[in-house]
Amino acid sequence: MLDKLKIPERHYLNNGHGLKSWLLTKDHKRIAIMYLISISVMFLLGGLFAMGIRLELATPQGDFVQADTYNKFFTMHGVIMVFFFLIPSIPAVLGNFMIPPMIGAKDLAFPRINLLSLYIYWIGGIFTLAAMVTGGVDTGWTFYTPYSASASNTHIIPTALGIFIAGFSSILTGLNFIVTIHRMRAPGMGWFRLPLFVWAHYATSLVQVLGTPVIAITIVMLFVERAFGFGIFDPSRGGDPVLFQHLFWFYSHPAVYIMILPALGVMSELVSTFSKKMIFGYSFVAFSSLAIAVFGFIVWAHHMFVAGISTYAAMVFSFLSFSVAIPSAVKVFNWTATLYKGAISFETPMLYAYGFMGLFLIGGLTGLFLATLGMDIHLHDTYFVVAHFHYIMVGGAIMGYMGGLHYWWPKMTGRMYSDFFSRISAILVFVGFNLTFFPQFVVGYLGMPRRYHSYPDEMQVLNVMSSAGASVLGLGYLLPVIYLIYSLKKGEVAGPNPYGASTLEWQTQSPPLTENFTEVPVVTGEPYEYEHVVAKESHLV
Amino acid sequence: MSDHASHGSGHISPISLYITIFLALMVGTALTVGAAFVDLGSLNFPVAMLIAVTKAVLVVWYFMHVKWQSHLTKLTLATGLFFLAILLGMMLIDYTSKDFIAMPRPTDAAGQMAAPEPASH
Amino acid sequence: MSSTVAHADHGHAHAHHPAQQHHFDTMAQQKEAAVIGMWLFLLTEILFFGGLFVAYMIYRVWYFDAFAEASRRLSLFWGGLNTAVLIGSSLTMALAVRAAQTNKRKATVNWLILTMILGCVFLGVKVIEYEDKFANHEVPGYNFDFSYHERHAAAEGHAPEASEHRELSLTPEQLQNTTQLYFSLYFTMTGLHALHMIIGVGIMLVITWMAHKGKFDGVYYTPVEMAGLYWHFVDIVWIFLFPLLYLVERHT
Numbered sequence: 001m002l003d004k005l006k007i008p009e010r011h012y013l014n015n016g017h018g019l020k021s022w023l024l025t026k027d028h029k030r031i032a033i034m035y036l037i038s039i040s041v042m043f044l045l046g047g048l049f050a051m052g053i054r055l056e057l058a059t060p061q062g063d064f065v066q067a068d069t070y071n072k073f074f075t076m077h078g079v080i081m082v083f084f085f086l087i088p089s090i091p092a093v094l095g096n097f098m099i100p101p102m103i104g105a106k107d108l109a110f111p112r113i114n115l116l117s118l119y120i121y122w123i124g125g126i127f128t129l130a131a132m133v134t135g136g137v138d139t140g141w142t143f144y145t146p147y148s149a150s151a152s153n154t155h156i157i158p159t160a161l162g163i164f165i166a167g168f169s170s171i172l173t174g175l176n177f178i179v180t181i182h183r184m185r186a187p188g189m190g191w192f193r194l195p196l197f198v199w200a201h202y203a204t205s206l207v208q209v210l211g212t213p214v215i216a217i218t219i220v221m222l223f224v225e226r227a228f229g230f231g232i233f234d235p236s237r238g239g240d241p242v243l244f245q246h247l248f249w250f251y252s253h254p255a256v257y258i259m260i261l262p263a264l265g266v267m268s269e270l271v272s273t274f275s276k277k278m279i280f281g282y283s284f285v286a287f288s289s290l291a292i293a294v295f296g297f298i299v300w301a302h303h304m305f306v307a308g309i310s311t312y313a314a315m316v317f318s319f320l321s322f323s324v325a326i327p328s329a330v331k332v333f334n335w336t337a338t339l340y341k342g343a344i345s346f347e348t349p350m351l352y353a354y355g356f357m358g359l360f361l362i363g364g365l366t367g368l369f370l371a372t373l374g375m376d377i378h379l380h381d382t383y384f385v386v387a388h389f390h391y392i393m394v395g396g397a398i399m400g401y402m403g404g405l406h407y408w409w410p411k412m413t414g415r416m417y418s419d420f421f422s423r424i425s426a427i428l429v430f431v432g433f434n435l436t437f438f439p440q441f442v443v444g445y446l447g448m449p450r451r452y453h454s455y456p457d458e459m460q461v462l463n464v465m466s467s468a469g470a471s472v473l474g475l476g477y478l479l480p481v482i483y484l485i486y487s488l489k490k491g492e493v494a495g496p497n498p499y500g501a502s503t504l505e506w507q508t509q510s511p512p513l514t515e516n517f518t519e520v521p522v523v524t525g526e527p528y529e530y531e532h533v534v535a536k537e538s539h540l541v
Numbered sequence: 542m543s544d545h546a547s548h549g550s551g552h553i554s555p556i557s558l559y560i561t562i563f564l565a566l567m568v569g570t571a572l573t574v575g576a577a578f579v580d581l582g583s584l585n586f587p588v589a590m591l592i593a594v595t596k597a598v599l600v601v602w603y604f605m606h607v608k609w610q611s612h613l614t615k616l617t618l619a620t621g622l623f624f625l626a627i628l629l630g631m632m633l634i635d636y637t638s639k640d641f642i643a644m645p646r647p648t649d650a651a652g653q654m655a656a657p658e659p660a661s662h
Numbered sequence: 663m664s665s666t667v668a669h670a671d672h673g674h675a676h677a678h679h680p681a682q683q684h685h686f687d688t689m690a691q692q693k694e695a696a697v698i699g700m701w702l703f704l705l706t707e708i709l710f711f712g713g714l715f716v717a718y719m720i721y722r723v724w725y726f727d728a729f730a731e732a733s734r735r736l737s738l739f740w741g742g743l744n745t746a747v748l749i750g751s752s753l754t755m756a757l758a759v760r761a762a763q764t765n766k767r768k769a770t771v772n773w774l775i776l777t778m779i780l781g782c783v784f785l786g787v788k789v790i791e792y793e794d795k796f797a798n799h800e801v802p803g804y805n806f807d808f809s810y811h812e813r814h815a816a817a818e819g820h821a822p823e824a825s826e827h828r829e830l831s832l833t834p835e836q837l838q839n840t841t842q843l844y845f846s847l848y849f850t851m852t853g854l855h856a857l858h859m860i861i862g863v864g865i866m867l868v869i870t871w872m873a874h875k876g877k878f879d880g881v882y883y884t885p886v887e888m889a890g891l892y893w894h895f896v897d898i899v900w901i902f903l904f905p906l907l908y909l910v911e912r913h914t
Contacts, residue, residue, distance in 0.1 A: 106684070106685040107685040108685075109695045109699065110695070111683075111685065113699075171703075171706050174702075175699055175702045175703060175706075176699075178698075178702055179695050179698050179702070183691060183694060183695045184685070184695075206620075209702050209705055209706055210624045210705065210706075211709075212706065213706040213707070213709035213710035213712075214628065214709055214712070214713045216710055217709075217710050217712075217713035217714055218713060220850065221714070221717070224846065224849075225846075228802070228803055229802060229803030229804060230802045230803065230842075231802055231842050231843060231846050232843065232846050232847065232850070237802075237842045237843055238721070238728075238839050238842075239721075239843055240721075243717060243720065246632050246635065247716070247717070250628060250632075250713075297624060297627055298627060298631060301631075301635065309635045310635050310638040310639045310642070311642040311643070311644055312638035312641040313634045313635035313638055551693075551763070553763050553764060554760065556757065556760065559753055559756050559760070560753070563749065563750070566749045567749060570742070570746060570749065573904075574738065574742055574909065577909035577913065578912050578913050580913040585911070585913075589905040589906075589909055590905070592905070593902050593904075593905055597898045597901055597902070600752060600894050600897060600898050600901070601894075601898070604752055604756045604890075604894050605890070605895075610697065611694065611697075611698075613698060614697055614701055617698060617701045617702060618701060618705075620705070621701075621705035621708045621709070622708070624709065625708055628709065628712055628713070628716055629712070629715075629719065632716055632720070633719075633720075636720050636723075
């Protein structure tokens, strides 16, 4: 009985036409869209390298490519996926777009710095891609010395420079979010009325600002060693290669929390909206984001248990690494409690959320195995580790990203995507993912090392399963490109609040105005109140 | 024309304060150079760092106006210093504990563990 | 959540300061945001230099004698002078900010110019120091030769300073290796610091031009203050670099 919905006349997408209006925009929403396109390109590139890896590993012998080339495959896959896809993904796309409307602001605190962070991301990407097409890097995305400092003759400097530059993009985004969340909230939007998505991004931003500079200086030290012959990590001159690892992981461990925290934030939004219920234990979930951010800084040496750190340090870091599982578990418990007796439904975003909960659980629990010092001695540098982090990064972070993208697509574009094809994709992703990565736990446990292009014959079945799964997963990621782009012109008009969500961004038109709100909202209620929301009928399975 | 509610200017310090801080910093510099020529044994380093920290605090508190900034600004600075301390402190956990616990070593036929290697640093 | 849409005073009941951006409600909010944003950036700089300081600390403990010996190769005169120059430039910078706060355009410009001059003096002295290092084969890498300085001084008839300090427990070969660590860190740390100063001078050129053009007043002088914060930070890094690099062990 609703009037036929129409795309509003004035919105951020038609406010100014032409390349200049996009490239010189200060609108956080347009910047988010440009980030969306950029990281999708990077995801495709990283995926191509993954394809190369899985093609090689379909057979036990190293017969697809040479060992050096294979080394470049997994290095570039890691570099692109970590630094140019996962770290920006949710914050730069969904965070950029949604945080101002969620808090009732017209834009981020520093719109021009937001644009600058996009430019910087592009420049960093160009450096790394240039290195890639002229020969690539074979050190692994972790660039360990002394191989990276003196022995490798691949294009380490431009790649590392690209990462260094992209790091600034990450820092500026984080900086922007922190100031915005502190100082740009609408009247009545107290800290404990913020959507948990905002809390999660606040925590992420802290990590971005505090952690990224350390990898920046590590890259500088690597650079001077390669370019000028300085010897900060050179053992022959008294340097310590493990110092590199310490400095590298001081950032790179918190970096994994940069990658997962935003997805945890998305999850809170999805679970609440699709069970029509206030998140159980709101403040616990909010503080758990902060706890993860802080704890994430004191566990890094669990990546170095067999690198030559002292036994005492290994024990300390192992113990601390258990502690970081606690706030993550708090979240999972709270989402489960939210679902209990909620009006749960199975729209596509929620399918991703359900998938997330199971896969993040497995990923997190296997992390505990790896944190156990004794077990890690055997599991380090095997496919068990690879499976663990892919469960978190792909089964967790990317599913969170996809869930969020599908959830907020109607808000960003004003259109709904195909219900049928989106569910098919979600299922393909879930099935393909498990087929790809679960066998890797097994082969890893059996001793198959990571970063090798060949393996013993008896591990072939599991590897073939993994490679087959990768094709399914790839298809699951390809389909959204098609149906999402299709929806831009042919999708059903979504209206302001197709899912009946309660947060502020859904109380505006879809797509939003450039200034987000015609009048500044004043917040009077608690977060996630559903009684007052009038929702369009949602499709229940 | 401009009402005070939207006034942007912060606290204005007297010039004499800046001169005083400058002189204190110069005295600190002279002190640290002087102290370097005195053999204080293992105290040389802490003394030098103490003087440096004091100078830094003066610059932060007065030149950078943090004394008159909001609680949030002060908290921001404190957070940065806290994480710097974590970087240094937790790295040192490894570097100062090399001898604390011996790595398990192979056992011989009689079931005795071999003696640990002497520390190299 | 439930929210009522209120009629925020977006009509122009009071005139906006020309420098107020549209997404801010007041100049005070805008300035506060800028200050916190700048401090967050300085936080990244603290952690950035912090990584180098950590590396330095560890190697200094491991190779104290080598570090002490290498540190004595630095000129206390130039280092001390530079410290005084930089602290002076912090004073002139603070006075520039104060002049902007009190709406004194000419004074702002003059103090900024003075700050830049002192900054360039610092950089000039660094050039002198670096030249000396290059000449004495004290740059790590292929041409590094720690004993060159002594042999050169002896050959020219100068009494080598080396005889004044205590016996070292290191062989010349060990010295040749581990002092390279010291100089690697010396050049990286002071080089990075100098790079920050060059950027700082560049920023100040822009700010000085803006001040000259009358873009600032007693209400809006945020760019000057931001430049000031950056410059003071660069000063603080040097306040630590000086004792750590120049004053490892200067007593006999």
